Amino acid sequence: MTTQQLTNQIKKKQSFLCIGLDVDLNKIPKYLLKEEDPIFAFNKAIIDATHHLCVAYKPNTAFYEAYGLKGWKALEKTINYLNENHPEIYTIADAKRGDIGNTSTMYAKAFFEDLGFDSVTVAPYMGKDSVEPFLAFEDKHTILLALTSNQGAFDFQTKSVDGIELYKQVLETSKTWKSSENLMYVVGATKAEYLANIRKIVPDSFLLVPGVGAQGGNLQDVCKYGMNDSIGLLINSSRGIIYASQDETFAQAAAKKAEDLQMQMKAELKRHSK
Numbered sequence: 505m506t507t508q509q510l511t512n513q514i515k516k517k518q519s520f521l522c523i524g525l526d527v528d529l530n531k532i533p534k535y536l537l538k539e540e541d542p543i544f545a546f547n548k549a550i551i552d553a554t555h556h557l558c559v560a561y562k563p564n565t566a567f568y569e570a571y572g573l574k575g576w577k578a579l580e581k582t583i584n585y586l587n588e589n590h591p592e593i594y595t596i597a598d599a600k601r602g603d604i605g606n607t608s609t610m611y612a613k614a615f616f617e618d619l620g621f622d623s624v625t626v627a628p629y630m631g632k633d634s635v636e637p638f639l640a641f642e643d644k645h646t647i648l649l650a651l652t653s654n655q656g657a658f659d660f661q662t663k664s665v666d667g668i669e670l671y672k673q674v675l676e677t678s679k680t681w682k683s684s685e686n687l688m689y690v691v692g693a694t695k696a697e698y699l700a701n702i703r704k705i706v707p708d709s710f711l712l713v714p715g716v717g718a719q720g721g722n723l724q725d726v727c728k729y730g731m732n733d734s735i736g737l738l739i740n741s742s743r744g745i746i747y748a749s750q751d752e753t754f755a756q757a758a759a760k761k762a763e764d765l766q767m768q769m770k771a772e773l774k775r776h777s778k
């Protein structure tokens with residue numbers, strides 16, 4: 505999917521919500537554990553109840569890999585379900601990969617070709633030749649970690665090297681890489697005050713912003729500092745939506761939480777268009 509198509513969906517749905525499908529078998533309703541594939545049953549119910557309220561889904565692969573072959577099968581069924589039933593929805597494999605070139609190519613094939621995701625999250629630490637293999641895939645996006653939502657972001661990302669903070673160097677340097685038009689960046693919602701400076705470096709790029717909901721990030725602040733002329737934001741919430749209830753009403757409860765965020769996004773879009 506192109507960024508223009510994504511922006512069109514955002515305008516149509518009045519939403520730039522990304523729902524994180526981070527499925528933990530200890531947190532889903534107990535009665536689903538009787539299903540042959542409880543992870544997929546949970547995801548299907550969440551997708552069926554929320555697809556009109558969001559423009560993207562982001563399964564974090566850790567939550568699937570943790571369950572071995574069964575988990576990976578559930579991930580495959582989830583992406584196939586999305587691509588077959590909701591091709592207009594943007595999909596993110598949150599895998600945080602990145603390695604030497606030939607290995608990165610295999611990671612990229614796994615998520616773009618075999619599973620058919622629109623994008624994958626990638627760590628920038630190993631540099632240009634670890635990221636360019638992902639960028640080489642046409643109409644696919646590489647979402648590079650820039651400034652993450654966690655406390656540990658201050659260990660390295662905000663430290664200065666030659667007088668410039670590392671996350672700024674990631675943004676600046678990555679713009680020089682081959683096919684850099686296929687880049688998006690992760691910026692944590694908990695670091696909204698950094699967004700104004702980030703926008704000076706990457707004014708046009710899409711930003712994936714996790715950390716509203718369970719991690720306490722503020723949607724309005726993210727919009728104030730991070731929205732650009734074509735919106736340019738995907739705001740993710742995982743636990744805050746999918747675990748709204750643990751009984752039979754879980755999917756409707758998730759839809760209610762998603763709707764709360766979508767309404768706030770609609771208000772932000774209205775404010776932005778004035």
Ligand SMILES: O=C(O)c1cc(=O)[nH]c(=O)n1[C@@H]1O[C@H](COP(=O)(O)O)[C@@H](O)[C@H]1O
Nearest residue numbers: 564598625652653692714718719741742743
């Ligand atoms: O790349 C990510 O999506 C990510 C980056 C980051 O800086 N912080 C962050 O929380 N995430 C992911 O976003 C999701 C946040 O989940 P909740 O805190 O439950 O909304 C998890 O899948 C995290 O792995």
